[in-house]
Each structure stands twice: as C-alpha cells, then as structure tokens.
Amino acid sequence: xxxxxxxxxxxxxxxxxxxxxxxxxxxxxxxxxxxxxxxxxxxxxxxxxxxxxxxxxxxxxxxxxxxxxxxxxxxxxxxxxxxxxxxxxxxxxxxxxxxxxxxxxxxxxxxxxxxxxxxxxxxxxxxxxxxxxxxxxxxxxxxxxxxxxxxxxxxxxxxxxxxxxxxxxxxxxxxxxxxxxxxxxxxxxxxxxxxxxxxxxxxxxxxxx
Amino acid sequence: xxxxxxxxxxxxxxxxxxxxxxxxxxxxxxxxxxxxxxxxxxxxxxxxxxxxxxxxxxxxxxxxxxxxxxxxxxxxxxxxxxxxxxxxxxxxxxxxxxxxxxxxxxxxxxxxxxxxxxxxxxxxxxxxxxxxxxxxxxxxxxxxxxxxxxxxxxxxxxxxxxxxxxxxxxxxxxxxxxxxxxxxxxxxxxxxxxxxxxxxxxxxxxxxxxxxxxxxxxxxxxxxxxxxxxxxxxxxxxxxxxxxxxxxxxxxxxxxxxxxxxxxxxxxxxxxxxxxxxxxxxxxxxxxxxxxxxxxxxxxxxxxxxxxxxxxxxxx
Numbered sequence: 405x406x407x408x409x410x411x412x413x414x415x416x417x418x419x420x421x422x423x424x425x426x427x428x429x430x431x432x433x434x435x436x437x438x439x440x441x442x443x444x445x446x447x448x449x450x451x452x453x454x455x456x457x458x459x460x461x462x463x464x465x466x467x468x469x470x471x472x473x474x475x476x477x478x479x480x481x482x483x484x485x486x487x488x489x490x491x492x493x494x495x496x497x498x499x500x501x502x503x504x505x506x507x508x509x510x511x512x513x514x515x516x517x518x519x520x521x522x523x524x525x526x527x528x529x530x531x532x533x534x535x536x537x538x539x540x541x542x543x544x545x546x547x548x549x550x551x552x553x554x555x556x557x558x559x560x561x562x563x564x565x566x567x568x569x570x571x572x573x574x575x576x577x578x579x580x581x582x583x584x585x586x587x588x589x590x591x592x593x594x595x596x597x598x599x600x601x602x603x604x605x606x607x608x609x610x611x612x613x
Numbered sequence: 614x615x616x617x618x619x620x621x622x623x624x625x626x627x628x629x630x631x632x633x634x635x636x637x638x639x640x641x642x643x644x645x646x647x648x649x650x651x652x653x654x655x656x657x658x659x660x661x662x663x664x665x666x667x668x669x670x671x672x673x674x675x676x677x678x679x680x681x682x683x684x685x686x687x688x689x690x691x692x693x694x695x696x697x698x699x700x701x702x703x704x705x706x707x708x709x710x711x712x713x714x715x716x717x718x719x720x721x722x723x724x725x726x727x728x729x730x731x732x733x734x735x736x737x738x739x740x741x742x743x744x745x746x747x748x749x750x751x752x753x754x755x756x757x758x759x760x761x762x763x764x765x766x767x768x769x770x771x772x773x774x775x776x777x778x779x780x781x782x783x784x785x786x787x788x789x790x791x792x793x794x795x796x797x798x799x800x801x802x803x804x805x806x807x808x809x810x811x812x813x814x815x816x817x818x819x820x821x822x823x824x825x826x827x828x829x830x831x832x833x834x835x836x837x838x839x840x841x842x843x844x845x846x847x848x849x850x851x852x853x854x855x856x857x858x859x860x861x862x863x864x865x866x867x868x869x870x871x872x873x874x875x876x877x878x879x880x881x882x883x884x885x886x887x888x889x890x891x892x893x894x895x896x897x898x899x900x901x902x903x904x905x906x907x908x909x910x911x912x913x914x915x916x917x918x919x920x921x922x923x924x925x926x927x928x929x
Binding site: 606 | 776804806807808809830869892895
C-alpha cells in the first residue's frame with residue numbers, strides 16, 4: 405500500500421498542523437527539512453506535501469493527497485468535494501463584514517472587497533444585496549480605506565489590523581476553524597487506514613481538552 | 614502570424630478542444646463503449662445540446678442550474694446548455710414512449726457543458742456516455758444496469774469499484790426529527806463529523822441515532838439496516854444486489870453509505886458510484902430516478918448511469 409500523503413498548508417496553519425500530527429504520533433519533517441526549499445517530505449509512514457492554503461482542498465479532492473488541513477474559509481470559498489471529519493482547535497477566527505467607523509450594514513453595501521469572492525457573492529445573493537464584489541488577493545482593508553469598496557469581507561482574529569486602521573467589525577458571518585479533510589473515495593476504499601488517522605487526531609484533541 | 618491575444622488561446626469554462634492522439638483516443642473509447650451498449654440491445658438516442666429551462670423546473674437542482682450556462686434566446690425564453698443528460702433524456706422520451714414498448718433501453722453520448730472552472734488535477738467533466746433502462750423497477754433491472762457497467766469496464770480492461778448506496782436511508786433515519794435539527798444533522802453527516810453528530814444524541818430516537826452514528830463512522834451494515842423497520846426492504850434489496858454482482862470479475866462491489874446526501878436531487882433510491890480500483894477517481898455514477906419520467910408525464914421507473922470519458926482516459 406502506498407504511503408499516506410497529507411497536504412499541509414503553508415502559512416499560519418503550517419506549524420500547528422505539523423504539531424497536531426506529531427502529537428498524534430506521526431513523524432513529521434525536521435526543522436532543517438522545513439527550512440529547505442523542498443515541498444515534499446517522506447518520513448516513512450507519511451509523505452507530507454506543503455501547498456498553498458487555498459489549494460489544499462483541490463489536492464485532497466482529486467486524490468493527490470488523502471488528507472489535508474484546510475481552513476474553513478477556503479472550504480467555504482472553494483467548496484471542494486471532500487469530507488471534513490474533524491474540526492480543529494487552532495487557528496480559529498471569524499469571517500466578518502468590516503467597514504469604516506459608522507459604516508452602514510451589509511444590506512446597504514455598494515461594493516464589497518474580499519479574498520473570498522465566491523463566498524461573498526453567495527452571502528450577498530442570499531440576502532438580495534446588489535453590491536459589486538471586488539476580488540483582491542491581500543490587504544483587503546485597503547479597499548475601504550482608499551474608497552474602492554464600501555465594505556470588506558475578511559477574516560478577523562484579534563482585531564488588531566482593524567484597530568490600526570480605525571475600521572469596525574460590522575457583522576460576524578461565519579466562525580472559521582481549520583478542518584482535517586479527507587478524499588471521499590479514499591474514505592470509502594481505504595476505510596481502516598482513514599479511520600485510524602481520524603481517530604488518532606480526535607484522540608489527540610481530546611487529550612488537549 | 615497576426616495579433617494573438619489571450620482570447621486566441623482561451624476557451625470558456627467547461628469546454629476543451631482535442632486534437633491528435635487525444636482526439637483519436639477519445640473516439641476509440643467512445644466507440645468501444647457504444648459497441649458494448651449496442652450489443653446489450655441499448656438503442657442510441659441523440660439529445661439536443663440546448664433546451665429551454667422551464668420544463669426542468671422542479672427536477673433540476675439549484676446546484677445544477679447554477680453550474681449551467683443559461684441565456685435568453687431571441688424570443689425571450691431562458692435556455693441552457695446541456696449540463697446533465699438524464700433530465701434531457703426523460704423530457705425527450707416521456708411524450709414519445711408507447712407503454713407497450715417498455716422496458717426501453719437507450720444510451721446517449723456527447724458533451725456536457727458546465728460553467729465550473731477546471732481546477733487543479735481535474736480532467737474535467739466534458740464528455741459523457743450514459744445508458745438507462747426505462748420501465749423496470751425490479752432488482753433484476755438494477756442488476757442488469759450494473760452488469761452492463763461491469764461489462765463496459767471489462768472491455769476497457771479497467772478494474773473498478775462500484776459503491777452502492779440508497780438515498781432513502783438518511784431520510785428514514787431522520788424521520789420524526791424536527792426540521793432545523795435535521796439540517797444540522799445532514800451537515801454533520803455530509804462532512805462526516807462524528808463529534809458534531811454527538812450533540813444530537815438526545816434529539817433523535819436512540820435506534821435511529823445509533824444507525825446515524827454508524828453511518829457517519831462508515832460502520833453501517835446491511836444487518837443493522839435490517840433491524841430498523843423503515844430500512845429493512847432497502848437492506849434486503851442492496852444485499853440481493855451485492856450477492857448478484859459478487860461473481861463478476863474485475864469488479865469489487867462495496868456498500869457505501871457515505872454519500873447518502875446526493876447532489877443530484879433526482880435520485881430516488883439505489884445510487885452508485887464507479888471508481889477506478891487503481892486510484893481514487895470517480896469514473897461515473899448512476900442510480901434510480903423513478904420520479905423523473907413522471908415529471909414529464911410518463912409515470913414509469915427508470916435506472917441509469919453516466920460515465921465520464923475524460924476521467925476514464927486520464928487514468929487509462
């Protein structure tokens with residue numbers, strides 16, 4: 405049977421994701437490995453691949469990795485056809501509507517800037533709001549500061565960025581937490597191995613609680 | 614050479630031209646499958662590439678409509694490009710079938726065009742061949758369709774796994790549960806979240822909760838379903854089908870209640886997915902859609918499947 409392949413997102417979720425699997429008893433890449441330019445690491449039982457967080461869902465959906473750690477913000481945006489058996493404890497934040505101080509509610513938005521255009525469109529459509537969606541790839545708060553959008557939909561963790569720019573959290577749309585995701589076909593056809601990984605991760609979370 | 618812009622090389626989402634070896638391979642695979650279906654006495658029908666949207670309201674899911682190209686024709690009617698063969702076949706055949714001619718066996722092939730962008734590693738879902746048997750509701754009809762699937766892949770020399778399920782199982786397990794809770798449970802089941810499901814232990818009658826928990830963990834068995842009255846007949850039928858298919862070489866049949874929440878809302882009972890044994894890739898799917906033809910005025914059961922040639926060729 406080929407090695408289990410797990411997709412780990414680069415960025416803020418990388419370190420806690422590896423820490424989780426290490427606590428669950430898996431050998432993870434060494435610190436030296438992770439400072440190299442390599443993107444794949446074989447530690448015997450598992451082949452780890454480092455991918456952009458927005459791509460984890462796609463790799464798992466199409467079977468390039470059996471498991472992955474994906475933020476639910478990316479899952480809401482990309483909607484990959486995967487299972488999400490475990491909600492994780494780290495990296496939690498909130499998807500919020502953000503605006504300048506005193507801004508009107510989302511129902512009165514004229515243009516909404518976001519890194520999550522598909523999700524934002526769905527939210528606006530579900531509320532019958534006819535606002536333009538301005539798709540940006542980062543520093544989205546600038547859009548309202550510079551006046552190209554009336555509102556922003558983005559993640560808020562501590563609120564420090566908002567406070568730094570005198571922006572307000574107008575509405576909380578969704579609680580965001582990373583998920584352990586798994587390829588659907590593998591879930592069905594490699595059931596014992598998949599369930600073992602899920603169990604080990606769940607037991608690790610229970611120990612922490 | 615002239616001015617080449619990005620539009621010179623770019624195609625809309627959902628379409629992909631082929632040339633050379635790819636085109637030749639496509640036609641060979643298509644011809645091989647078509648011959649097998651014809652040999653099994655399935656008659657080819659050719660379906661239109663566009664149709665009005667109105668006749669499909671109530672049968673096409675919101676998800677399917679959103680993935681489809683839709684536009685207004687010159688007369689002001691909303692039309693859509695073919696994105697799913699099954700409802701189109703029913704609309705075409707229902708008014709034309711003589712009850713005396715049932716059961717009717719047909720197959721079709723062609724592009725399905727969806728406005729999803731092709732994502733990483735996705736072979737796309739551009740060309741399908743499908744077949745259906747209209748007018749048979751017995752387990753023998755289910756077996757016939759699945760045997761044809763097995764035969765097609767034997768001709769392609771591709772070992773497959775057929776995962777059987779039934780879309781009636783989850784509603785049966787949720788009977789008597791308040792609607793709001795039902796939706797939350799469906800979400801937990803769809804995602805396979807066993808911890809999330811646990812919070813509903815008190816909202817669901819215990820025998821049903823135990824089955825839901827087993828379903829969510831992938832541990833639900835035919836015997837367990839037999840013990841619950843509303844799912845007993847479903848269990849017996851799946852068991853009979855498993856036994857009938859057990860002897861076919863090159864096919865591994867498994868029970869999989871993992872996707873009891875189907876995104877093709879027209880399935881009414883048996884549902885199955887076809888994957889390659891060699892790697893986790895879906896090659897096709899099918900099931901029963903006993904209410905489909907009734908929507909178009911002919912109240913007869915039907916069962917069928919579609920195969921995605923792009924997925925088959927990607928791993929063949």
